[in-house]
Structures are given as structure tokens and as C-alpha cells.
């Protein structure tokens with residue numbers, strides 16, 4: 001199989017004949033870019049290694065690169081900066097090569113250019129930025145596309161929401177806006193005020209039915225400004241802000257949060273607040289931003305950060321200052337065209353022209369960066385090499401197989417050869433790249449062997465939504481007198497008691513799958529946020545099994561149903577239970593019915 005490994009939501013999967021896979025998420029079609037890869041594969045390629053513009057063999061270019069890097073390592077490894085981003089999202093192409101620089105103690109960037117701001121802003125609330133999965137998208141009758149022109153930037157996402165009522169929020173009328181039921185136009189960088197206005201209206205109008213922690217602080221924060229102030233700061237009429245709040249309350253839409261927001265003024269704050277709106281209207285994981293952090297891939301392991309993080313982190317916003325300071329003396333770029341795509345990118349050209357830095361580039365194509373480089377190494381495209389690819393939307397890992405003859409030198413081979421020539425030996429580079437991939441994907445529940453044989457496999461450990469305030473993680477344990485449902489003939493039917501940290505009385509436990517009426521008993525040995533029951537006391541006060549609340553989630557090894565640690569909501573039913581006034585002690589034998 002093949003996965004289009006470029007930086008894009010859809011991560012199109014192709015069969016071995018290079019036709020778009022018919023099954024979800026690719027649905028048998030690809031975009032213009034996906035169709036253009038084969039025709040462009042022969043155009044503008046780096047045909048051979050280059051040193052000072054002259055063709056040399058790859059071995060010679062590697063020796064020259066190694067010599068230049070060795071000299072800098074001896075002087076100050078922090079003077080070497082590696083620049084790489086997402087030209088190809090393969091684990092071997094993008095991530096593994098960073099090990100050379102981790103091993104040398106070189107400077108690195110913070111990889112902040114595209115999506116980092118939002119990952120951090122959402123993660124601060126939810127513990128992870130991972131949101132709804134593609135299969136959940138079609139289930140939504142309504143979708144808010146917040147700075148997310150999906151009709152262009154993510155055609156498969158767009159297809160998956162084709163039947164939904166759409167609201168687009170952008171700073172202009174985009175193609176997506178034109179094809180949405182309603183287009184809201186905000187002033188650039190002012191979405192944070194629109195989000196505050198929506199939250200304010202939801203709270204004011206009693207439409208916030210969901211539970212969000214620290215809601216009082218949130219309320220104080222948004223109430224500090226009048227609706228008029230918020231609406232004029234956002235450049236959106238007050239009635240439109242209120243309309244959007246009611247749309248949220250009534251339609252309970254999925255919110256797609258675009259990366260571009262994170263690259264705007266106040267963008268992190270905007271994303272942070274936008275991500276809370278679905279929770280305020282009672283949706284669990286009712287947003288999507290990027291799911292890459294939920295797949296269980298250990299990107300840090302691939303880059304070798306478990307053995308140190310390099311010497312210094314250069315913020316991607318500050319490349320120009322860094323180059324002008326003279327501290328950086330060698331730049332190694334792969335999988336990125338920083339001369340064009342980095343803010344301050346042209347300062348790389350100036351630094352090369354003025355002899356302040358040496359520039360080494362590894363790219364399949366003669367990019368602006370490759371054209372300016374002192375040393376250029378030819379790279380294979382994703383059509384020409386094996387790799388493992390992933391998407392930040394869907395949850396398939398794909399073993400990428402070449403469909404065209406190999407060209408150039410694969411990235412892991414290049415960095416290991418440079419290390420050998422430069423006399424840098426380090427366990428990070430001794431570990432075989434495929435072995436590193438095998439270790440890095442352990443957390444996904446998918447093995448490399450399985451990937452090789454099946455081509456595309458869904459990750460098995462996508463994170464369950466984390467518990468919210470008012471939710472308990474329910475677990476079960478054995479009872480001394482019973483085996484599961486047996487021995488009720490002798491000891492009677494055990495009461496459905498749920499042991500909690502501090503709740504007594506009759507309560508209702510709920511999940512999205514069902515509810516059960518049970519008796520809560522406070523037990524100081526049960527921590528806050530946790531609840532437990534005997535697995536022989538599953539029949540609730542209405543004679544139904546607690547297992548009506550569970551199911552649908554399986555373990556990665558053998559498919560064992562997840563029964564423990566499932567989040568349940570606990571609601572007092574109003575009636576007081578039998579335990580009132582004389583709380584039962586945990587471990588008390590149950591009473592017969």
C-alpha cells in the first residue's frame with residue numbers, strides 16, 4: 001500500500017496498483033495533488049549529489065558533509081541547526097534522521113510552525129489534543145468550521161460532513177463559506193472575542209448544559225466584558241454571536257478547529273476557548289483539531305530525545321535573529337524548504353551568501369533551499385521508498401511500499417553514513433531504523449510485522465475521553481461469598497452498592513449507553529473520582545444489569561472488553577438510600593434481599 005505522506009489531513013491510502021483505496025477514509029478518490037504525484041515525480045529532481053553546484057557521487061557529498069559537521073562539533077555542536085518539517089510525514093523520513101543531531105548535541109527548532117500552538121492549548125484542558133475520529137464525523141447533523149476551509153484543505157473531511165448543516169467562521173468568504181449554510185466573518189486575530197461572546201451567551205441564556213471544570217472562573221472571565229465589547233472586538237454583530245450560541249445549544253455541532261488559528265494573534269487563547277464550547281453544550285470530544293497526539297506514536301523516541309534533547313532549542317519564530325547573532329554556523333535542512341516557508345527564511349540565503357553559514361540540503365526536488373545549498377543530497381520521494389506513514393485525521397498506520405524504482409539516498413542511510421564518516425558513534429545511530437520504528441509504534445497496539453503483512457492497520461489505543469467533573473471511573477472486584485452471579489440462592493441477591501469517596505444514598509449512574517439506579521455508599525478508602533462495585537452486585541434496583549452502561553471498547557491484544565475504569569456520570573436520584581445515617585463500611589457483607 002501507499003500513503004500520501006505529505007502534510008495534509010486526509011492521509012490518502014492507495015492500493016498497490018496506486019488507486020485510491022475504496023474503503024474509508026479514502027473512499028476511492030484523491031485530490032488534485034494526489035493525482036499529480038506520479039507526473040511530477042520525474043520533474044525538477046535532484047539528479048545527483050552536488051557540492052558547490054558541481055555533480056559528485058553521493059559518497060563524496062557525504063564525506064564533505066561529515067567533514068563540515070565534524071569541524072563544528074569540535075568547536076561547538078550548538079552551532080549546528082537542523083531544519084526539518086513535514087514535506088513527507090514518514091516516520092523514517094521525517095523523524096528518525098533527527099537522531100544524528102540529538103547524538104551530536106546540535107541545536108534544534110521547537111517544531112512550532114504549524115500546529116503546536118493548538119496542541120498545547122487544547123491539551124491544557126483535555127490532557128490531549130486528540131478529538132473526534134473520522135467515523136464520528138458523519139454522525140453529526142451540524143458542523144462548525146472554525147478557520148477551517150475544509151473544502152480545499154481537507155477534501156475527505158469535507159466529504160464526510162456532506163450532509164451536515166455547516167457554519168463557517170473565517171476572516172473572508174472562502175469556498176467553504178460559500179458552501180455553508182451560514183458564513184460568519186471575523187476580524188483576523190479576534191476569534192478569542194467571538195468565542196468569549198458565544199460562551200457568555202450560552203451561560204447567560206442558560207444554554208450551557210454540559211459540565212466543565214472551573215466553570216465559575218470561566219464565567220467570571222467572560223462576564224468581565226459586555227456582549228457589546230466582545231462583539232465589537234470580534235467585528236461580529238451581537239445578534240450573530242447569539243445566533244451562533246443558540247446554534248451550538250440546539251444543533252450540538254462538531255467543531256473543526258483550523259491550524260491557521262494557532263498562527264494568528266491570540267490564537268492559542270482562541271483555540272483554548274473554542275475547544276471548551278462543545279463541552280459546555282454537553283458534547284464529549286465534540287471537536288477535532290489534529291489527532292496525531294492520540295495515536296500512541298512515540299515521536300520523541302524516533303528523534304532520540306530519550307537520550308537528550310540536543311543542546312538548544314531555537315524557536316521557529318526567531319530564525320532571523322538566530323542567524324544574525326552568528327551563533328549558527330551550519331544549517332542542515334531536509335524534508336523542508338525553509339528558505340521559502342520559515343518566517344525570516346530569506347535570511348538563510350543572506351547568511352549563505354555572506355559566508356556566515358554552510359548549508360546542507362537533502363531533498364528529492366531542487367527546492368529554493370537545495371538551490372542555495374553548498375552540499376545537496378538527492379532523496380527518494382515517498383513513491384520510491386519504504387516507510388511507515390500516519391495521518392493526523394484518521395487512525396490508520398500504513399506500511400508504505402514503493403511504486404517507482406529507488407533513487408537517491410534514503411534519509412536514515414544518509415545520517416548514519418554521515419555519522420560514520422564524522423566519527424560520531426552513538427547508540428541512537430546504532431539502533432536499526434526499522435527497530436526504532438518498531439519501538440516507537442508500540443503504544444499504538446500495532447506491530448511492524450502486522451503492518452508489513454496487512455498494509456494498513458487502525459491504531460488500537462486511541463485515547464478514551466478523559467473524565468470530567470462529576471464523573472467517576474468505575475471498577476469492579478470479587479465478592480467473598482459469590483462467584484459472579486452464583487450463590488444468590490444461599491446468600492440472597494446482593495444490593496447494587498457503588499462505593500464512592502463521599503456520596504451516600506440512592507443515585508443514578510449514566511453513560512452514553514444507558515443508566516442504572518444503585519445505592520451509593522461513602523468509603524474513605526476510595527479516592528475522589530473513583531467508584532467500585534462488587535462484580536456480583538451488578539443487578540440494579542430496577543432489576544437491570546450495570547453492564548447496560550458498558551461495552552464497545554476492546555483491548556488491543558485479544559479484544560478483551562474494557563469494563564474497568566470507564567467514566568460514568570453520577571446523579572443523585574433524590575431519594576435517600578438505606579445507608580443514610582449509618583454508612584456501610586467497605587467490605588461489610590451484603591444483605592440478602
Ligand SMILES: Nc1nc2c(c(=O)[nH]1)N[C@H]1C(S)=C(S)[C@@H](COP(=O)(O)OP(=O)(O)OC[C@H]3O[C@@H](n4cnc5c(=O)[nH]c(N)nc54)[C@H](O)[C@@H]3O)O[C@H]1N2
Nearest residue numbers: 007008147148149152153169170171188189258259260264
Ligand atoms: N490543498 C491543500 N491542502 C492542504 C495544504 C495545502 O497547502 N494545500 N496544507 C496542509 C497544511 S500544512 C495545513 S497546516 C492545513 C491547514 O488547513 P486549515 O487549518 O484548514 O487552513 P488553511 O488552508 O491554512 O486556511 C486558513 C484559513 O483560516 C482563515 N484565517 C486566517 N486568519 C484567521 C483568523 O484570525 N480567524 C479566522 N476565523 N480565520 C482565519 C483564512 O482565511 C483561511 O481560510 O492544510 C493542509 N491541507
Ligand SMILES: Nc1nc2c(c(=O)[nH]1)N[C@H]1C(S)=C(S)[C@@H](COP(=O)(O)OP(=O)(O)OC[C@H]3O[C@@H](n4cnc5c(=O)[nH]c(N)nc54)[C@H](O)[C@@H]3O)O[C@H]1N2
Nearest residue numbers: 085086087088114334335336337341362363365367379381
Ligand atoms: N507566510 C506563511 N508561511 C507559512 C505558512 C503560512 O500559512 N503562511 N504555512 C506554514 C505551514 S502550515 C507549514 S506546515 C510549513 C510547511 O513548510 P515545509 O515543510 O517547508 O513545506 P513544503 O513545501 O511541504 O516543503 C517540504 C519540502 O520537503 C521536500 N520533500 C518532500 N518529500 C520529501 C522526502 O521524502 N524526503 C525529503 N528529504 N524531502 C522531501 C519537498 O520537496 C519540499 O522541498 O510552512 C509554513 N509557512
Ligand SMILES: [Mo]
Nearest residue numbers: 007114115259
Ligand atoms: Mo501546516
